[in-house]
Each structure stands twice: as structure tokens, then as C-alpha cells.
Amino acid sequence: MKPLASSLRARQLSGYTCSSCTRQLRRQRRNYGTSSPRSPEVFDVVCVGGGPAGLSLLAALRANPITSFLKIALIESQSLTPLRSYAPSPTAYSNRCSSLTPNSVRFLKDIGAWEHVRAERVQGYGRMRIWDGVSGASIGFESESSGDGEEGVVAYMNENLNLTSALVKRVDGLGGVEVLDEQKVQDIKLGEDTEEGDFSSWPVVRTSEGKEVAARLLVGADGANSPVRTFSGIESRGWDYGRVGVVATLKMEGSGWGGEGAKIAYQRFLPTGPVACLPLPGDFSTLVWSTTPELANRLKGMSQGNFVSMVNAAFRLSPVDLSYLHDLKGGQADEVAWRVQHTPFEPEQVPMKVTSVQEGTIASFPLKLRHADTYIGERIALVGDAAHTTHPLAGQGLNQGQGDVESLARSITYSIEHGMDIGTRMSLESYNSERCTSYGAA
Amino acid sequence: MAMATPPLRPTSLRNLNLLLRTAPRFVQNQFRAQSTTSSKSSVNPTEVSHFNALASTWWDPQGSSRLLHLMNPLRHDFIRSCHAAQARPPPTSGLRYLDIGCGGGIFAESAARLSSTGLVTAIDPSPEVLAVAKMHARRDPRLSGKLTYLNTSIEGLSKPKSAEEQYDILSLFEVIEHITHPAEFLDVCKDFVKPGGWIVMSTIARTWMSWFTTKLVAEDIVGIVPRGTHDWEQYVNEQELRAYFLEGRGWNSPRVMGVIYVPGLGWKEVSGSENVGNYFFAIRKDE
């Protein structure tokens, strides 16, 4: 058991789950020893997945006095320890960054997590320049004043690790969550009708450590390949874009044309997909280049110098030039330097020049669009990537997950205030209609 | 309330009729049987078998009782508004509920889950219905110890001997309009309420508008409540209730909240609608 569990005993007996029942389950376990089948431990909320969505949900439920009495467990296949000891170097940034909308930041403030985010590693920006690489037409919103965040901020670039470590700190601080990390979901099945109660509508999760937990409400925050969604028989439909996203942490010539106080995000549409350069603090930026799997492989196979040149080219040269450069066996750096001199463009309309790429940050991931037919089932709710995945350039993946979590936490609160069983479909309906249908309409 | 309200299945319409009508009929019959000991006590056998059919769908939120499931949160909002109106707020824990005509236990279960609740005694004279309620409550281990179901009418319940044994809230949801002699029935209920406690009920106003909406709009147009569900002559009128309670019988603070079912939106509190549709009514016993 993890540190969070220390204060759990007393809480378990005062939770939503009836105390005599919990006692009976314990007694029974003691009697039978370890060899015979044990009764699952009973929880109000079992959250599978400790990514941004799952951890936010835990923080939201624990921070709210109406829901804080719920008995909660988290199952996460990875260890949370590295998140607890997160101590990043100030001169390096992770390649897995997401832009957080002011609304997500507001929610993270509400649940008391934002103050644990390392602010010096977060970069707000108020302008985004978007243009078409074929026609050169600017389709961007240069929304200096339209941002609804502080001082016209449109979005905040942030490393996912900075967020998840802040969330873990918040959840640790609040306490009362039984953390079952470094354990995978092994299987999920429905419980049984026992002397202690009829658990035949309750999902029972068995972890790779052999731990069994029964869930009044099982939350699938377990990412795009959600085992909880599979258990629920909820279909997820969509398509592969046939594209991958190439990410990297870039070091730029300077802190940007507007300086440190007026950062700009850039996105250019190329025939193969959009390429984006998003500002991080100081001279750093993060790259998301969506392209074909084949071109992505070639980019990843290049020397760092050639890769850097290709990124500069992607924001400056014509699609014809780019396709020629992609086909070269090598020597892109020289070729780009020559072609840039002979291509007319306004330097201040494109990102500053990339000077280097941070070691080990060039990576790629497949882009998929997926949407679950429904976000709920009896005693099941899906949040985050388990419910939907989108193109990361929409900047919505993580933000939608935060929206899901806020809505689900609100549903749970309403149910508790009105004496509803938080796991039943009836209780979850408002979450589904708020999130699933609104997504469909969007 | 932002509830999704998919259309009711046509097959469930008959069951809604039964749900709204039959349980209270048992109350009514039993009440009559005990108060008059006449031969009128016999329970209509077709209603019993309908009830068994109903049992399986009582807890299906997509089924015939969907309207009651959707209405249930409003019952709590209404009770909360009663408590909020007290000069001295009620205790935040240990509240005692007596739910009369509990049916499948939709309200009783929800009351038992509230952190402010000490215990809920829920009674219904129909053994079949009570079996459904008990079976369903087993799905939530938290309810055991807090929720007690008794197969009885209120007359069969032993009278509280002290204020501690009396109840903070006595609820009569969708019961009163099916009772032939409301005044008699409410007199019996009175002994069970604590000084300063509340009787909380919901019913349908006996007005022309109510007749129009429940009979014509609901039954024929919206198709939610099947034809013949309510004998509207029996609906208890709010003015009647007020007059009954307030005529020096030791009650005060009448409260009313009108609710209307809006297809596509769910139950909505509509002020003034107590003369039109369903409404909640509460009265407080003198301290």
C-alpha cells in the first residue's frame, strides 16, 4: 500500500460504503486466509488511469466537501513515484506538451491543483498565427485581445508531466485515495449476489497484483485503448488519419518576435498536414508536425542538424521544396540554407530560427480520431482519451478531458445531494448529455 | 436540472398507469378495510397481477417509472426548502424519515443515502411491492442499517411513544390523491410527526386546469400518463389541504411548490403551477 493509504482505515468505515458490510468483508477475509477467494474490497469510485483526466477527477472529488467522504481507489499501471519527485532541469523540456485553455486552468485552480504546477515552466500566449502553406493565405486568428485568460492569454503551453505531478501532489495533500499504482487492470467482471449485498451490477476489477476491488462507479480514465470501455461493451468509432505527429523540443534563436511577454504560436498547413511551433518559456518551443508515417520516419532518421533545417524549412519553403528535401538522402542543412536565401518570406511572420533540437526529444505518435458511442453505462463513466481522442493540433485532447472531469464531478455532487446512487445510469445521464451529445453536436 | 429525457417506451405506458395508480390503491383499500371493516377491503386481483409486472420495471429508469425517478431529486430540493425556511435550522445529521406508500423505494433509498439522515422507515401495504423494494436495496450495501421496510399500512404501525420515536419528515408522495378520506388519513399521520417536523407530500391539484393537463395533455397528447390513470375528483386541492391543516389543528408554515413535466426538459419548478399540475405541499407541526 502506498503512503496515501495510511489515513484510510478510519475513512473506510465512515465512507459511503456501509461500515458493517466493510467489517464483514474484512472478517471473512481473515477467516479464509489468503488461499481461498477473497471478497473484493468495496469502493464508491474506482478510477482506472492516473493520467491528466484520472488525477483531476480524484483531486476534484477529494477537494469538494460534498464528495470528499467517498471511498476512492486509483489503479494505474505506471508508478506515481517519479511524479512525486518531479525535479525537472530548467534547461530542458519534455516533448509531451499540451496547450491548456483558460477554462482548464480555471478548473485546475478551482480544485486546488494549479498552485502546484511549476509556473516558471508554463508559457501563456496571446497570439496564434495560422497560414496556408500552399496559397500563403493567412487564416489565423491574431487574437491579441480575444483570449479570455489573464491578460488576453489564448492558451498556456505546459508539459503534461508538470500537470500530472501537480495533480499527484494535490491528491497526496488531500489524502484519502487508495493508490494502487504499478498494477495493471487484469480483468473486470460483474460481482456476485452475496450475503453482504447484491453486487451483481457492480464491476469488480482485479489487478495484476491480485487485488480485487468492487466499484459503485468505475471510471475509465485509462486512455485511448481503455480497458474499462472494452469491458462495458461501448463501441468507439472513428478513423486513423493515416498521419503521425512528430514532436520535439526546439531551441530557438531567441525568445520570439514579441519578446518574453508576448509569445506567439505558429501553425502552417502543408499538403501532408499541419506543422506547429508552440512557445515554451525562454528560447524553447515545442514542435508538433503532423505528417505521413513514411515522412515521419525519415525525419526521425536524420541527423539533428538536418532535422533542425527541415523544421525551419517547414515554416518557410514551398511544399514543392519540402517534398524535394524529404527525398534527399542527406545534406538537407546546406540545401535549406541555400533555398531559404532565394525564397521571399517575411521573417517576422514565421517562428524564429530553430538553432538546435533537445537531445532525445524527437518522437512520433499515431493520430487517431475516436469517439465512444456513449460515455456512460451502468456503474461506468468514461473520461478523457478513453471517451474520445482528437487531433492534438486542435489543442483539445487534454482540455476536453478536463471538461469531462468537471462535468462528471458535478453530476456526482448532484447525485449525492439528492440521495442518488452515484453509479447508476440515472445519476450519470446528465454527464452523458452534457459531454457526449455536446461533442457529437460540435 | 439538466436531465436527458429520452422518450418513454410505448410498452411501459401501461406500467406507469399502474405505478401511479395501483400502489396508492392498496393504501386506499387497506385504509378503508381498517377504518370501516367492510367487505370493500378486497384487493382487485387484476391489479395485483399488474403489480407483479410492474415490479420488474420499477427500477428501470428507462421504463415506466422514469417520471418518478426524474422527479425524485425535486422532492429533496423541496424538503431542503422547507428546512431552509425554519427560523432554527434542523440538525445536520440524524434526521428520521417515515415514507408512507414507499412503493419500490425510489424516495426511501435516496433519503437513506443523505448524510443528514439517521434512519428511514418505509412502509407499504403491498407485499409484492415491498419485496421489490427490499431486493433493490440490497444493491447498495450502504443502505443496510439505515433503511427499514415494513409491510404495513400506517394504521398497523405502532404509535411513537416519545418525541425521539417520532419522525422529522413524514412523506406521502403520490399517495394522497388516491385516498378516499384525506382528513381521516392525515389525522392518523399526525401522531408520527415530531413537534417542529414536517409532513411533505406531492399530489395533483384538483382544478380544471389540472384536469385539462393531466387528462387531456398528459394522457391524450403527450401520451405519458395513460388514459384513466387518475380519478381526478379525488385529487386533493391545495386550498383544501391548507384549510384542513390550519384550522387550529396545530400546524403552521404551509409551503407549496408547483412542478410541471416538460417533455425534453424534465420536471421544472414553475411558480404558480400548483394550480395547474403536480405540486409539492408541506406543513410543519407546531413546536
Ligand SMILES: Cc1cc2nc3c(=O)[nH]c(=O)nc-3n(C[C@H](O)[C@H](O)[C@H](O)COP(=O)(O)OP(=O)(O)OC[C@H]3O[C@@H](n4cnc5c(N)ncnc54)[C@H](O)[C@@H]3O)c2cc1C
Ligand atoms: C506522444 C503524444 C503527444 C501528445 N501531444 C499532445 C499535444 O501536443 N496536445 C494535446 O492536447 N494532446 C496531446 N496528446 C494527447 C494527450 O496526451 C491526451 O489527450 C491526454 O494525455 C489524455 O489524458 P487521459 O488522462 O485521458 O489519458 P492518458 O494520459 O492516456 O492516461 C491514461 C492512463 O491510464 C493508464 N492505463 C491504461 N491502461 C491501463 C490498465 N490496463 N491498467 C492500469 N492503468 C492503465 C495509463 O498508464 C495512463 O497513465 C498527445 C498524446 C501522445 C501520446
